[in-house]
Amino acid sequence: MALYREVAARIQHQIEAGLFAHGERLPGVRKLSQTMGVSVSTMVQAQRLLEDNGVIAARPRSGFYVCQPEVADRPLPAGGTSATEPVPVTTGEVTLFLGQLSQQKDYTQLGFAIPHTDFLPMRALQKSLAAAVRQFDERAAGYTSPGGNDALKEQIARRMRFAGSVADTEDILITGGAQEALTLALRSIAQPGDVIAIESPTYYGLLQAVESLGMKAIEVATDPVEGISLPALEMAARQWPVKACLLMPNFQNPLGAQMSDAHKADLIELAERYDFMLIEDDIYGELSQTGQRPRSLHSFDTVSGSGAGRVMYYSSFSKTISPGLRIGWLISPPAWRLQLRHLKQILNLSSNSLAQLALTGYLQDGGYERHLRQVRLRYREQIQRISQAVIRYFPEGTRISQPGGGYVLWVELERGFDSLVLCQRLFELNISIAPGQLFSASQQYQNCLRLNCAQPWNAALDQALFTVGREAEKLRRAG
Numbered sequence: 001m002a003l004y005r006e007v008a009a010r011i012q013h014q015i016e017a018g019l020f021a022h023g024e025r026l027p028g029v030r031k032l033s034q035t036m037g038v039s040v041s042t043m044v045q046a047q048r049l050l051e052d053n054g055v056i057a058a059r060p061r062s063g064f065y066v067c068q069p070e071v072a073d074r075p076l077p078a079g080g081t082s083a084t085e086p087v088p089v090t091t092g093e094v095t096l097f098l099g100q101l102s103q104q105k106d107y108t109q110l111g112f113a114i115p116h117t118d119f120l121p122m123r124a125l126q127k128s129l130a131a132a133v134r135q136f137d138e139r140a141a142g143y144t145s146p147g148g149n150d151a152l153k154e155q156i157a158r159r160m161r162f163a164g165s166v167a168d169t170e171d172i173l174i175t176g177g178a179q180e181a182l183t184l185a186l187r188s189i190a191q192p193g194d195v196i197a198i199e200s201p202t203y204y205g206l207l208q209a210v211e212s213l214g215m216k217a218i219e220v221a222t223d224p225v226e227g228i229s230l231p232a233l234e235m236a237a238r239q240w241p242v243k244a245c246l247l248m249p250n251f252q253n254p255l256g257a258q259m260s261d262a263h264k265a266d267l268i269e270l271a272e273r274y275d276f277m278l279i280e281d282d283i284y285g286e287l288s289q290t291g292q293r294p295r296s297l298h299s300f301d302t303v304s305g306s307g308a309g310r311v312m313y314y315s316s317f318s319k320t321i322s323p324g325l326r327i328g329w330l331i332s333p334p335a336w337r338l339q340l341r342h343l344k345q346i347l348n349l350s351s352n353s354l355a356q357l358a359l360t361g362y363l364q365d366g367g368y369e370r371h372l373r374q375v376r377l378r379y380r381e382q383i384q385r386i387s388q389a390v391i392r393y394f395p396e397g398t399r400i401s402q403p404g405g406g407y408v409l410w411v412e413l414e415r416g417f418d419s420l421v422l423c424q425r426l427f428e429l430n431i432s433i434a435p436g437q438l439f440s441a442s443q444q445y446q447n448c449l450r451l452n453c454a455q456p457w458n459a460a461l462d463q464a465l466f467t468v469g470r471e472a473e474k475l476r477r478a479g
């Protein structure tokens with residue numbers, strides 16, 4: 001066995017034996033290498049291996065910490081149920097209110113899934129922004145070329161290869177975040193009154209887009225491990241004139257489900273058979289906890305050839321670099337290229353040129369992969385810590401999802417529980433959560449809630465989770 005592997009195994013054994021507690025900082029690399037009688041470079045390799053295996057995690061400028069143990073195999077939330085018929089969507093004002101709360105500095109933000117700046121590459125991004133300002137000449141100050149900045153589209157096309165997707169830059173459209181990409185995709189495929197199949201539960205922003213375009217949603221049962229149920233989707237497509245299915249095959253929000261490759265290939269085949277389009281939201285695709293970037297649904301469309309042209313894909317840099325830049329992208333089959341550019345032009349001519357310049361510089365500089373590598377491991381640690389706190393503080397019988405990526409947790413309390421009432425109580429205690437009702441067109445999931453785990457772990461966060469658990473228990477007892 002290579003020496004660094006032996007050293008890693010020894011450190012892991014020491015952690016398991018309780019020599020280093022979970023959450024404790026490991027001694028510095030020099031000290032550890034001296035104690036173990038190995039060179040600094042061997043110790044660096046050993047630490048990297050432990051980091052890849054999720055045993056320790058690096059914190060910027062602070063060193064390595066021991067991760068929480070995996071949450072044992074606990075029963076998962078039940079997942080979603082299908083609706084019997086398509087319905088017009090009305091999402092109400094709770095999301096607007098939550099959005100306002102997300103700006104409040106004195107709130108613990110467990111509601112909206114916005115990453116705290118601690119998880120964003122702030123310094124590198126500031127440098128790229130400053131460089132972009134210097135390059136902001138006559139050309140850059142105007143609208144970008146149709147579809148967006150060409151160099152940025154090239155960077156995106158390269159990154160798409162990690163997801164197995166082959167994309168021509170001509171088929172990439174730069175958008176104002178994923179939300180605009182979603183609206184463009186829906187507008188190009190369907191008309192008001194048309195039926196869109198959605199996962200249940202699903203991210204409320206998707207429901208809002210369907211609502212704003214006057215389309216109807218048919219909810220399809222979605223499993224916390226496997227994702228959307230294909231038999232349930234087939235049943236919906238047999239009964240109703242489904243125009244498109246809108247879904248998150250990788251690290252579904254809110255369940256964290258991850259569709260297998262076989263499932264993805266079958267889904268394309270199903271869409272082909274029942275003649276509907278697939279709209280893929282892949283915003284969390286780069287945040288796999290294992291570092292293994294899952295394939296996009298899109299990659300099965302273009303590579304297999306069967307049903308090619310069935311998938312419209314979109315994503316953005318909001319979860320990994322910065323939501324404030326408002327840059328996303330949409331990849332469409334070639335036949336849709338012109339129509340989408342036309343729609344984009346009508347909507348807002350082109351996306352922000354300065355943000356595109358800065359992002360291009362950041363991606364070209366090559367630090368993105370390193371950032372992703374760090375942040376994926378940190379999210380894994382966050383998910384573990386917050387899951388542990390939920391197990392410790394929430395009422396007996398509470399179930400939590402076990403996502404393989406992304407940074408949200410879906411929490412299921414006992415039947416009859418009303419998470420909207422909990423949410424209102426918590427507002428007064430300066431804590432925000434996302435109540436389960438927001439994730440359904442028919443206000444199902446009252447007994448569920450979603451927690452945002454992209455908040456730095458500290459005593460205040462632990463205390464806030466304790467408070468959520470305590471208030472949930474009070475409500476449960478009150479009946």
Ligand SMILES: Cc1ncc(COP(=O)(O)O)c(C=O)c1O
Pocket residue numbers: 113176177178179180203205248253281283315316317318323327328
């Ligand atoms: C699944 C999903 N899609 C889309 C969005 C919107 O992303 P953007 O900020 O890029 O518009 C979000 C934001 O939370 C999301 O979670």
